[in-house]
Amino acid sequence: MSFNYHTYKLLLKVQYEQLTPVVNGIKIDSGLTEVAALIAMVFGYRFLAYLSLRRMKLQSGA
Numbered sequence: 682m683s684f685n686y687h688t689y690k691l692l693l694k695v696q697y698e699q700l701t702p703v704v705n706g707i708k709i710d711s712g713l714t715e716v717a718a719l720i721a722m723v724f725g726y727r728f729l730a731y732l733s734l735r736r737m738k739l740q741s742g743a
Contacts, residue, residue, distance in 0.1 A: 684722060687715040 693704050694712045702709055 682718065682722060684719070687718045687722075690715045691719075 690707060690709075691712055693707060694709050694715075697704050698709055
């Protein structure tokens with residue numbers, strides 16, 4: 682789950698979709714998988730940060 686990998690694949694799709702279906706061995710598809718992965722990472726990381734901050738608050742108050 683790399684943020685950089687998925688954004689790079691989307692960049693390749695935008696730049697080279699009309700020219701070739703494969704760039705540097707990376708197949709250019711519809712991009713839905715990358716968008717879904719990025720959205721999942723954004724919400725997942727925010728949720729983990731929320732839980733971490735919530736846990737810190739509960740520990741400091743005790």
